[in-house]
Amino acid sequence: MNGKQRILTALAVKQADRVPLYIHGINEAPIIGIGRHITDGLPGVKDFRKMTDSEKFKVLDTLFLIHETYGVDGFTAFEIGHEINLDDGHVQDEFGVTYALSDFGLPVAKGHPIKEPQDLTRYTPPVPDRGHLLLLDLARDRFKGEKALFWLMRGTFVRCWRLMGMENLMLKMFDDPQFVHQVARMTLDYNLAQLDLLVEAGLDVLVIEDDIADKNFPLIAPDQFLEFVNFYNRQIVEAAHKKGLKVVRHSDGNLWPLLDILLDSGYDGLNPLEPQAGMDMARVKAYCGDRICLLGNIDCIDLLPNGTCGQVDEAVRTAIQDGGKGGGLIICSSNSLHPGVNPENCIAMFEATRKYGLYDTP
Amino acid sequence: MVLNRILETLQKGDVKQIADLIGQAFDAGMTPEEVLNQGLIAGMDVVGQKFQAGQIYIPHMLLAARAMHAALDILKPLLAGNGNARAGRVVLGTVRGDHHDIGKNLVSTMLEGKGFEVIDVGIDAEPEKFVAAVDETIQIVAMSALLSTTAPFMGETIEALERAGLRKNIKIMVGGGAVTREFADSIGADAYGADAATAALLAMELVASQKEAR
Ligand code: B12
Numbered sequence: 001m002n003g004k005q006r007i008l009t010a011l012a013v014k015q016a017d018r019v020p021l022y023i024h025g026i027n028e029a030p031i032i033g034i035g036r037h038i039t040d041g042l043p044g045v046k047d048f049r050k051m052t053d054s055e056k057f058k059v060l061d062t063l064f065l066i067h068e069t070y071g072v073d074g075f076t077a078f079e080i081g082h083e084i085n086l087d088d089g090h091v092q093d094e095f096g097v098t099y100a101l102s103d104f105g106l107p108v109a110k111g112h113p114i115k116e117p118q119d120l121t122r123y124t125p126p127v128p129d130r131g132h133l134l135l136l137d138l139a140r141d142r143f144k145g146e147k148a149l150f151w152l153m154r155g156t157f158v159r160c161w162r163l164m165g166m167e168n169l170m171l172k173m174f175d176d177p178q179f180v181h182q183v184a185r186m187t188l189d190y191n192l193a194q195l196d197l198l199v200e201a202g203l204d205v206l207v208i209e210d211d212i213a214d215k216n217f218p219l220i221a222p223d224q225f226l227e228f229v230n231f232y233n234r235q236i237v238e239a240a241h242k243k244g245l246k247v248v249r250h251s252d253g254n255l256w257p258l259l260d261i262l263l264d265s266g267y268d269g270l271n272p273l274e275p276q277a278g279m280d281m282a283r284v285k286a287y288c289g290d291r292i293c294l295l296g297n298i299d300c301i302d303l304l305p306n307g308t309c310g311q312v313d314e315a316v317r318t319a320i321q322d323g324g325k326g327g328g329l330i331i332c333s334s335n336s337l338h339p340g341v342n343p344e345n346c347i348a349m350f351e352a353t354r355k356y357g358l359y360d361t362p
Numbered sequence: 363m364v365l366n367r368i369l370e371t372l373q374k375g376d377v378k379q380i381a382d383l384i385g386q387a388f389d390a391g392m393t394p395e396e397v398l399n400q401g402l403i404a405g406m407d408v409v410g411q412k413f414q415a416g417q418i419y420i421p422h423m424l425l426a427a428r429a430m431h432a433a434l435d436i437l438k439p440l441l442a443g444n445g446n447a448r449a450g451r452v453v454l455g456t457v458r459g460d461h462h463d464i465g466k467n468l469v470s471t472m473l474e475g476k477g478f479e480v481i482d483v484g485i486d487a488e489p490e491k492f493v494a495a496v497d498e499t500i501q502i503v504a505m506s507a508l509l510s511t512t513a514p515f516m517g518e519t520i521e522a523l524e525r526a527g528l529r530k531n532i533k534i535m536v537g538g539g540a541v542t543r544e545f546a547d548s549i550g551a552d553a554y555g556a557d558a559a560t561a562a563l564l565a566m567e568l569v570a571s572q573k574e575a576r
Contacts, residue, residue, distance in 0.1 A: 100461070103459060170421035170424050218419060219420055220419055221419040221421065224419075302510070306510070339511060
């Protein structure tokens with residue numbers, strides 16, 4: 001089996017030849033840190049946006065190389081080129097949301113263009129741009145069907161809070177539900193139009209990335225989630241299925257209070273299963289492991305930043321033992337490989353997946 | 363009775379109704395202090411406990427916070443002494459490099475609900491920003507961090523307060539997803555709180571312990 005077949009088999013909740021490996025998201029620092037083990041000439045750690053073209057090219061090539069060298073079975077692509085630089089510290093995306101660049105992670109949404117209903121009447125929504133799928137094109141050409149191609153699509157909650165501001169969105173759910181629905185509908189239209197482009201570009205797996213929980217609770221009440229978020233995300237799932245894609249739901253945090261809703265929405269996979277948020281592999285596997293593929297669970301909060309390679313090896317072994325039975329497991333960190341993770345530990349995670357992931361013949 | 367209704371209205375976040383009810387409480391001869399302590403503070407205690415127990419969610423906290431602020435705006439000018447800072451004054455912020463502010467804002471709400479005045483230094487706050495906000499009226503410096511990579515800046519902020527000669531006069535309280543009790547101890551913080559309701563209770567205790575020490 002190649003990586004793509006392995007991933008698609010696992011997402012069908014079936015058993016592949018071995019447990020597949022996947023990277024959900026990765027910042028510049030770990031690309032460069034891991035990359036130094038396999039190639040020379042990498043730039044120092046800095047924001048991708050601040051790199052020269054040749055540095056960007058080198059970093060992207062290294063990202064591909066990491067997937068090849070360590071047998072990562074799927075590649076995650078995301079929009080590039082959709083932002084314009086406002087000044088040294090700020091960028092703006094195609095929706096008109098402005099972001100502050102941060103040395104400690106992805107840019108953070110700060111300027112929200114649709115705070116009130118009157119902002120919406122003046123607002124022209126963006127049209128998805130084929131050119132922004134460049135990373136997907138590059139990955140498709142590089143991997144030639146050997147690896148499954150994933151795409152990170154921001155879901156309804158994230159798109160809405162970036163447009164409206166998080167606290168404002170939450171209050172508007174009480175004050176002006178119609179307004180929230182209008183904004184949500186607009187983001188849905190955008191996502192559905194982008195989906196068409198993604199299918200044409202050869203996508204295999206759509207990841208709806210829509211963080212909705214912290215380590216204790218959902219960020220909004222389950223009834224609000226159903227009404228304002230899941231109603232729309234679900235339509236993306238249905239559209240993607242019609243086009244033959246697999247769909248993975250990504251959300252941080254404790255998803256137990258929302259799990260039945262998510263299971264009912266038709267997702268093929270659930271990511272990233274944060275251990276600190278009660279998303280214990282054995283428990284989730286027992287609850288729904290026969291219905292949905294589980295992707296994630298290798299702790300990126302404490303273990304990958306501060307643990308030893310031996311501890312990482314052990315965590316992968318345990319996750320495979322708890323979640324691997326019968327297939328439907330993809331090993332991945334419990335969230336993105338963020339700037340705080342230790343590159344050696346990431347490599348230990350990759351290697352351990354190969355070491356323990358082989359299935360005995362069924 | 364009217365105080366109970368204030369308590370309930372707070373949870374529903376009805377800004378207009380809460381103003382009406384405060385008017386009714388005054389008509390019934392209650393003092394601003396009574397309305398504050400038995401209406402607002404009691405109400406925010408209930409809100410905080412429900413949040414802690416997962417019975418209500420962040421949006422409901424925001425709703426209650428809005429009603430509380432509306433009520434405080436009415437009551438503050440009428441309260442004797444230093445208005446809103448009856449319990450004490452707290453400098454609160456999310457540390458350098460860290461942009462997470464939802465938790466910090468909830469902590470601010472619960473502190474205000476207990477009668478503290480909060481000087482919010484915002485997100486991505488450099489140690490110097492905390493230092494600059496501290497003067498002799500401040501009892502507590504409270505810091506939030508959600509990232510493992512930014513939590514160490516709590517320690518650096520404490521060191522900066524020490525260098526500025528301010529550490530001995532204040533208590534330090536820390537929290538946020540990346541912080542544990544062990545970590546809090548290791549950087550020499552005086553208290554660690556796992557949630558916003560606890561933060562407010564801790565702040566009361568810290569101020570009480572400070573008064574005893576003096
Ligand atoms: C929403 C969110 C974001 C939003 C923040 C929006 C905002 N305005 O705040 C955005 C998208 C911007 C974001 C960005 C990032 N995030 Co983030 N984010 C979250 C998420 C989903 C929820 C956090 C939250 O708001 N919780 C709700 C509040 C109410 O909880 P809380 O903050 O913990 O606060 C409570 C208590 O802790 C306590 N408390 C808080 N402060 C204080 C202070 C005191 C004194 C006391 C006593 C108590 C106290 O009281 C509060 C209420 O009860 C978490 C997921 C998770 N599992 O928690 C990740 C999470 C915190 N993020 C994480 C990461 C890695 C990032 C990024 C680095 C991602 C990246 N790869 O770029 C960037 C960093 C950006 C930056 N420079 O800061 C990681 C942190 C891992 C770690 N330990 O290092 C988490 C845990 C996700 C994960 N599992 O990996 N994020």
